[in-house]
Amino acid sequence: MTIASIENFYPDRQSWAYVVVECPADLTPEGIEDWWEDVVFPHTGDGRGQREYAIYTATVMVSDLPELAGLVCEWDG
Numbered sequence: 727m728t729i730a731s732i733e734n735f736y737p738d739r740q741s742w743a744y745v746v747v748e749c750p751a752d753l754t755p756e757g758i759e760d761w762w763e764d765v766v767f768p769h770t771g772d773g774r775g776q777r778e779y780a781i782y783t784a785t786v787m788v789s790d791l792p793e794l795a796g797l798v799c800e801w802d803g
Contacts, residue, residue, distance in 0.1 A: 728752045728789040734748065734801050737783045749791050762799040779803070 728749045733742055747769070750761035762784065770782035782801040789795045 728791070728794055729787050730766055730769070731785045731787045732766070733783040733785065735783065736756070743769065749794065750787060753791070754791060758794075766799065767784055767801060 727746050729746050731742075731744055740761070747765050750757050752760070754757075766784045767782070770784065772781070780803065784785070785800050786794045786797045
């Protein structure tokens with residue numbers, strides 16, 4: 727399992743959640759990009775929906791796969 731620290735930044739600049747997600751099966755760049763979108767991204771957000779602009783940052787804090795540890799992905803919208 728991979729532990730991802732999900733940091734969600736909203737106008738108040740605070741909102742954190744920690745989740746445990748499965749490691750990607752495909753470690754190619756495309757496979758990791760799909761993993762960010764399909765597995766990690768659904769855990770972002772603070773429930774405010776589309777009402778406010780937000781930056782979502784997910785950081786892999788610990789992983790069974792050393793190549794994932796420390797990876798970061800950001801989304802905005």
